[in-house]
Amino acid sequence: MEAVTLSQYASQFMSVTVIAIFMAISPGADFAMITRNSLLYRRRAGLCSALGVSVAIWVHVGYSIAGLAVIIANSPMAYTVIKYCGAAYLIYMGVTTIMSRHTIQAATSQGTMNALSAFKTGFLTNALNPKTTVFFLSIFTQVVDRATPVGIQLVYGAIISMAHLVWFSGVALFLTHPKLLRAFNNARHIIEGVVGVVLIGFGVKIALLGS
Known part of the structure; x- marks a missing residue:
């Protein structure tokens, strides 16, 4: 029976895997935030932020399995709330990065961003990212059949999260990497400003999405 089940959903499995890889590697707010925390607060912060993004994927998996993906897809108001919350958060983080340019240098040498804070920035960036919401709407309304067992859908969620x-x-x-960090340290203030502007840019882009 198990072999039959796996064979039955092989097409869905491949589609979800390809989409998961594309979701992960496509440039966006998640990438900008991981870059910010990695460069400004070093490796542990970057890795904890990556874990936060991965865990946030399960928020999208949860509402998709619960059937809320269909509701969001057909509710402009629900999608708009998600969109503006995500935009506001990114703009806030971008402004914070720019405004703290003169204090981050001392902070980063001591690694002041703790693991929980790094995790939360990664988690919130993904959980409030409407681009991720759009991906999940497409997966769970077009790729995954309503008859797909919850267990199989959880496997799909695990694939996306792991990717x-x-x-x-x-x-x-x-x-x-030490060699890259040495190069980045020589242009720290420029990088801080660029990362801040990029985060604000993503926030504005999200706010204007579909307008």
């Missing part, structure tokens, strides 16, 4: 964890952990590890 994000692996990708963003890799990004954090790459950006915090």
